[in-house]
Amino acid sequence: MSVGPWHRRHPLAVDAALAICFALGDIALTLTGATWWPERPGPLAWTLLGLQALACLSLVARRRAPLTVVAVLGAFTLALTLLISPAHALTPANPGNVWAPFSTALAAYGPLFYGKNARNRRTAFLALGIFTLIVARAWEPSLTVITIGLLRTAVGPLLALYFDARRRLVCALTERAERAERERYLLAEQACAEERARLAGEMHDVVTHRVSLMVLQAGALRVTASDEATRRAAEELRAAGCQALEELRDLVGILRTAPEDDPTPSLDGFAALVAESTAAGVPVELAERGDRSLASPVVGRTAYRTVREALTNVHKHAPGARVTVEVEYDETRVRVAVRNTRPSGGPNSELVRTGSGLGIAGLRQRIELVHGSLRAGPEPDGGFCVEAVLPAFVPTAESMV
Incomplete structure (x- = not known):
């Protein structure tokens, strides 16, 4: 499961909501006479209105099949245009309007932005050219219709080209920055x-x-x-x-001789730590959210040390407490939080004497080396919390293998 904004994690739901909104909006515009609706609608007009709604709902597939959406809306617009003229089966109340639904503007955005390669890009330009001729009714020259039709089908592709270029630029700059940081390390x-x-x-x-x-x-x-x-x-x-x-x-x-790889376990060692603590009489609950692969190896080892140090302190200072370990993986950060409830007994004096008292201080220094932050302190309910926020990616020679 990837972590990020809701609209990025549920693109299908976003497209479905957009399709419904555009379908309802086009129905409202049509019924108010802004497009092709006749003064005295008959069965054909109501049937076409239903087909228009279905054509607009095809926007739900605008990411996976953008050319199909353009084809569906283009076919509906062409059929509607032919029924009006030359078939004269339908007479719009305002003949000078653009008869294509407004959903064509969003449909025209998809082929250029979601195209995967140059071949798809050429096909998209060809499809959008034909789409523009249909929407603007080029065979019936009208300055108003042609102008509105061009704006309807040109704004989307222009925005798509801009956002696609911006996306490529950001990816290139990000890759260059990561490469420079890896080289620095x-x-x-x-x-x-x-x-x-x-x-x-x-x-x-x-x-x-x-x-x-x-x-x-x-x-x-x-x-x-x-x-x-x-x-x-x-x-x-x-x-x-x-x-x-x-x-x-x-x-x-x-x-x-160059030092060997750090033998400290990484993210997959959390389960073993939890099992050891539970076997020692300290119940621990582990909750992980996100994708482990987002964290680089050095961040994983630092997170493991954070959990190990926090559990060790619980064993020494908070016997009988319940512990919760939360690990959240994001595209930019990894958050580790170890919380324990109020202990039921006093600190174990024998275990306390075995420590140097510098565990949290040393852990803070290690976390700051990877540009992270550490917060350790008591909770309002009498428990204690150790929370570390680490960058998801710290480049090292190991991460380049």
Whole structure:
């Protein structure tokens, strides 16, 4: 389930509401004589009015089949026009009006905005050209009808072209910004790796030189010493120096090697945390809303640490409380909230002494590193709440794989 504005999550309901509104509006305009309605309507006029309503209701498919909607409204307008002239089966009260329903304006918007490729775009231009000729009744030249007909079928496509170009521009700028931010993070990681290698090299050069001199001097002392105790002490000093050199080589190798991936679980570890807390006697309810894939890996691990730290504090300070974990995924942010009710007992002193008291402070620093925010404090009902708001996407080298 994606998170976003209601009209984006329910496009079919929006299109159905628009289709009904336009159908009712066209019926009202027709009955008031703004289009083709005759002075003395007969069965044919009422039948055409019903067909017009059905044609307008085809707007419900304007996203999935925009050309079909144009074809339906165009066919109705053409049939109505032919019945009026040259068939003379219907005589409008105002012959100088545009006979096409006003729904044609919204129908003309769809083919260009919802077209998937260049081929569909060419077909859309051709269909809209024919549509314009039908609506404007080009075979019966009238300045008023042609002007209104052109406006009716041109405003929608022009708006569609504008919004489509704007959408493409926003997508391109967003992609460019994300790429630039990923490159910035990669450059920062590369600089850290180079600095780590430089420090490792300097440590190796400086410390190895001094320890090597100590080992050599201890070896010389072992050879030149006159008594056994001195020779034994010199040998122990030489062996310790050699061991220090080996450990230094191992340490330098670690510093020169890029750190491995963070083993901290991510978003899929929430269920395990909840199960562990429940097994330990602290009932926890987990509620997740939205799409997990919207959160980048580093955000997922930060959210996991937030929940883990909050549950740990509940175990220490709020025994007997009920806990609710809420995780909400949005296109721009991830919100994590851990709330507990008023505890039924006092804090566990043995568990409290095991902590450093810096859990929330360290968690706040970690969240601020990814440009998030943390709120931790008591609730009006006597409980406690830890709430973190994190950006949904934090670019790292891991997110580019």
